Amino acid sequence: MDLAIVQSSIGPKPARPATPSDLTRRYQEVRDFTTALCRDLAPEDMVVQSMADVSPTKWHLAHTSWFFETFVLQQHDPNYRALEPAYAFLFNSYYTQAGERHCRAQRGYISRPTVMQVLQYRDYVDEHMSRFLSSDPAQSPVVKALIELGINHEQQHQELMLTDIKHVFSVNPLRPAYQVATAHATLTPSRQHWIGFGERVGWIGWDGDGFSYDNEGPRHREFVAAFELGSRLVTNGEYLAFMADGGYQRPELWLSLGWDAVQQNQWTEPFYWERKDDEWQLFTLAGMRPLDPAEPVVHLSMFEADAYARWAGARLPTEAEWEIAAATVAMQGNFVESGHRHPAPAGGPGQLVQMFGDVWEWTRSPYSPYPGYQPAAGAVGEYNGKFMCNQYVLRGGSCATSRTHIRPTYRNFFPADATWQFTGLRLARDAQ
Amino acid sequence: MDLAIVQSSIGPKPARPATPSDLTRRYQEVRDFTTALCRDLAPEDMVVQSMADVSPTKWHLAHTSWFFETFVLQQHDPNYRALEPAYAFLFNSYYTQAGERHCRAQRGYISRPTVMQVLQYRDYVDEHMSRFLSSDPAQSPVVKALIELGINHEQQHQELMLTDIKHVFSVNPLRPAYQVATAHATLTPSRQHWIGFGERVGWIGWDGDGFSYDNEGPRHREFVAAFELGSRLVTNGEYLAFMADGGYQRPELWLSLGWDAVQQNQWTEPFYWERKDDEWQLFTLAGMRPLDPAEPVVHLSMFEADAYARWAGARLPTEAEWEIAAATVAMQGNFVESGHRHPAPAGGPGQLVQMFGDVWEWTRSPYSPYPGYQPAAGAVGEYNGKFMCNQYVLRGGSCATSRTHIRPTYRNFFPADATWQFTGLRLARDAQ
């Protein structure tokens, strides 16, 4: 469930190569944003692991530093000495070729190093990286690709930090807030309508100059029949109609494993919804508040998204369909930088909107290797292919994703029952 | 895990419609073969459920009769009265629209009805079916399609009866044999070599006149890049080389969930292999015997098949690749009718062999709906789509499959960790 490991499929951007100062600046920006996200957390908040999928904030802070230490400094800076060798064991996630690792489910049992010590570890790594970035070895394409990888890796963990602390706070009966609520107008969302795309043999996957993960390539052809896509995300209000129509009580609407999940977990509404008196409340990063029917529904499992789509007489898009559609719109949306940290109602005249940001959109595509896919060599590239089993692809990024992190070809993936990420859905159907 | 529910995609064969006597004859043959498979079993053998995936033989005998009773007689024969209404609850598998059902994992707790009573139930259904088959209502295309479906459904359960009783006997320290061993010459298998297929937009799926399951359609186009397929199945001898090279100890060869399975289940060799002194023994339907290196390796999980392929510098085929290749050979092989009930060494000059029979071949394709797939209406067609999550497609049939049951477009599916079916592998790779 750790997010995918990445690689630059090309290396430095040929058109306008990253200057040293570019990379240095971006390194610093990303590292600063990570700590900025913790500004209002107490040390106690940063230790807790509220379920196996969640990692403590402290662990994220350390693990992202460990990444630069292990794959850049240890391998390319001959003068580097580890601050504390035991950290290699504690803060490795799943890289078997990088040595043994501490059990994931027990990250919440580790009180030492303290938050202060972890921040000192970050500073130690940053100091060495800062010096290293202006050195000769850092100019090699291979090393620059590794640093680029570390930056993107850290952005992934920034998103996880937000979704994980949201979960940590949600299990506390006091329901603490991570941030103050930001205002947003309660709109009537734009009318949902179908936007058509014709049959084609399309090119799918990345072949640009900049950074991408290895799972986005190789670029290849797929035959795609004509299809239609919903113009916007499904809303809370629409999802309430599904619930009112017995959505969680009708097995015929669900995948078999989905129905098992409904029964075992006693799902009767989306994750983070709470019924208070006669009103639906929502737990957000800004605490509890009433449900807004105009907002996109979020924290759905693939099972719920799929059941909703079946109920609505539609289906989930494939990832190829989604990518073809995404190529027709600009890459803008409600990202982490907005500070809102919750999906927002769709405005506008009803064109194809909300493709980027707001919520990760479940597709019906199992996460599989593209034709010709080869994982990178060594520990860094070890693992993307390893997770290509029993997971589903999500597209488009969320309100917790960095604007500079997402792409039309970006493939995120989670198991079909995962709900603690900002996950929602857009409908699709065969061309009528 | 119950095998797929089926439907006639077309109904009666238009070219040469099944005559009433054809269907009657085939009904009787299939029903007789089911009981013939139990000839040497004691009542005690037919009660046991040795794990949740396994069903007692007695249950298979009853469930296949229940199918004809529920979907044919109850709905289309106005004179039919159930022999025992409680059987509808006991012998339903997962058809929620056909009413409540007994818990699958507790089928082994049910001693009554006895085997004798279940056989009386079969006779009762057969008598009524025999009368019904020559009646007018049975000549309608809809009803004939249902009977065809019932026949194919029963053939699936015949295969499960064999794999399930094999498991039942395997957990008994006495290791009883289901049948006497059949002789087979120990051959040196034909040399493995690569057979190439060119890039194309190919037609995949069924559109013939005869019976097929709904998951085999609709026939549709897929872009397939050039690829190569191994000429024969991987053998025990080849798999031993993988084991000798540390196959079960090297995480880098495995999918992440596969490595979890290796560690949790402490897998160190394929299912049904046993180390006795310095020799590998194999449990078969004819009891324990020494491992034959020339035979296809069988009872592999997808995880093991995938790890082997990676170790061998190859990969599993996609189901589209497999289907394209299968179209080039005749549909012959080592099926259940041979009476051998174990995969046999490949002979011949090294052309593309063993595509049908012997072992189900794991593909790397997650079990997903074909573009445009629509499940049939009502309880009969309720469920094929429901299982399209976290399973992988297998192709070609096995030594426990009926020759009349298999097709090049046939899609079987099991979870990636299933090992009690006759499952093995053939290698594939991108065109070099």
Add this chain to the structure above:
Amino acid sequence: MDLAIVQSSIGPKPARPATPSDLTRRYQEVRDFTTALCRDLAPEDMVVQSMADVSPTKWHLAHTSWFFETFVLQQHDPNYRALEPAYAFLFNSYYTQAGERHCRAQRGYISRPTVMQVLQYRDYVDEHMSRFLSSDPAQSPVVKALIELGINHEQQHQELMLTDIKHVFSVNPLRPAYQVATAHATLTPSRQHWIGFGERVGWIGWDGDGFSYDNEGPRHREFVAAFELGSRLVTNGEYLAFMADGGYQRPELWLSLGWDAVQQNQWTEPFYWERKDDEWQLFTLAGMRPLDPAEPVVHLSMFEADAYARWAGARLPTEAEWEIAAATVAMQGNFVESGHRHPAPAGGPGQLVQMFGDVWEWTRSPYSPYPGYQPAAGAVGEYNGKFMCNQYVLRGGSCATSRTHIRPTYRNFFPADATWQFTGLRLARDAQ
């Protein structure tokens, strides 16, 4: 959970030693009664293990024979050869010094040997025992004690055969009956009143001439304060009042582990009770029938018995109290030989009744060694002491116990949450 292993604390009865023909006759009677108990069972019934605590009837038939084979014939009859050496592994229960054993929870997976083969095994052992019983070696006190032990051991398994098959039938939705119902008059039970016993240093435990289990000795002194005992067993009608008063909803009435059990198992009534429309039904060895308020309540866990007693302003007796009271009445009651196989209402004028038979009576005494207790040497005596942890003592025998098996000093024991035995309760309190 296997019942206690036994030993003759003295050996042959000194006053009137068992003549060879006595022992032979009793051996034959007990062995015959075991098979008589299976008269109306189908082979299918005798294979099923409906939960880990239950053993298949077939296993009981074999295990009791294995006991005579292993501890008498193998050790004392030089001419004896085992019919099938693998049975030693399959039919050992927990005697580690008698070799390895098959996993208890998987007894229901073993279809072979068949029932017929197990009966042949019984015959084989009986033939050899019959010959051996009249031989010289069988006259030694040690050997006679072992045979006596085997007879008592088999009587214990007779009781388990009844409680286990009751459970097997209970999980079958058809609710089969083991036997036909026997008539009994529905009485108003005798009035419950308190019978007092004075303070004393009493002698507790066995020191008679006949057979007893090692856990019944040594006879020793205990200080017992004055107490009172209920004159009869608690009835269904009285238990219904407890339920109506919120018995299963009030944590303050329960031991902490008992309340956990209520919540985890969702207990809302005694085991084998079923609510049908507005009536309580009871599952018995004669099938389902309406609850009789006059009958003793049965199939209670110790937790339920204890909660009921607390609700009633009383407590469970200690085993010393029970034994002191039991010494004042004759050892008669509703035993297995009556054929009723269900507890019956108390008749009579309200004296101390139902001390023997009907239901095993829970005490508040944890199952612990008596002062000076020493287990017998070797495998036979290996295990009584081993079970003296986290179990509670029950006294008096049940409607499934043989009249010749029970004694006032007899200590049965089960975990506090066990319900599938014929277990009920009698109230006690400190002298007022």
Add this chain to the structure above:
Amino acid sequence: MDLAIVQSSIGPKPARPATPSDLTRRYQEVRDFTTALCRDLAPEDMVVQSMADVSPTKWHLAHTSWFFETFVLQQHDPNYRALEPAYAFLFNSYYTQAGERHCRAQRGYISRPTVMQVLQYRDYVDEHMSRFLSSDPAQSPVVKALIELGINHEQQHQELMLTDIKHVFSVNPLRPAYQVATAHATLTPSRQHWIGFGERVGWIGWDGDGFSYDNEGPRHREFVAAFELGSRLVTNGEYLAFMADGGYQRPELWLSLGWDAVQQNQWTEPFYWERKDDEWQLFTLAGMRPLDPAEPVVHLSMFEADAYARWAGARLPTEAEWEIAAATVAMQGNFVESGHRHPAPAGGPGQLVQMFGDVWEWTRSPYSPYPGYQPAAGAVGEYNGKFMCNQYVLRGGSCATSRTHIRPTYRNFFPADATWQFTGLRLARDAQ
């Protein structure tokens, strides 16, 4: 597993009643000692719950304050207003009559209130208690008994704070130390020999003037046969001999449930022992260090203590035997106040030593109510009786117990498989 709730069996000490200033002083001392125990802990340390039995330090700090708030201030100080009503839910342990409570196993998920906020809560309660202690209502015997109870309750949690933080640190691969090591001379322990006690009807349990828990009474008579007790605790060196003799590999030495625990937990040495190269290391509150053979063996389960005793040809004492012996010696030993926080070798000439302090001594006595035992009324006294099931009595206190907390009649109790407390053993046997 929460320690027993307590009550003053008598109320104020009649001989020399506690003056208001006495109680005030003791209240303050105990409260100060609690926070002093946290002096060197970081906030991060105080959040972690490393297994279900462990509570976070922060929770102990809050729960002990909640106790005074709930049972003293809320009920007897009409002016008291809770600082934060939600704490009543978060910091209740198991008092069902005091309202709902947060799930025990999820205490480690609660980051807020922070440590600082919890300390403010403590101060708030202390301020109100300080004012209340000099008020009139605080002089009533009932209220003084409650305060006495709160003081003793807090001392129990002080011991748990130490054993819990030891566990928290032990699962951290860095193995942090709670305190610096204190010097102790490595002695050859005094020779072990047997000390005899004659047969008697003895008085057992508390009837003094001061405080005691309700489970220590009523004082009552028990018949105790002649017995002998080991003069000192069993040492690491002696336990190594048991291990060298195959102690963990021989089922005949173990209770049946104990052998299950050995196999399930793969026990091969006591908890907190680690094999490093060829040396046994021990995890202590002062970190890792070599094992000292002269020290008492500690962190044994009852199963291990019982198996050791059986191996040594002896047995565990009963609690009555232990109490009779304890009455013959002074109540002194290695308590928490020594600051050593680990059991120390026995010195001296070989008289009866180490009866108090060092390690809690397992007895063979299941934790059961004394004859005539009645729990106190209401929530405070609600629960001692509730835990009298499937636990064993331990006696004498440990190196983590306060000297002012222990008594010869004090009954501690834990399940037979608990190892994270300071638990060890002393041998007993019947008089020879």
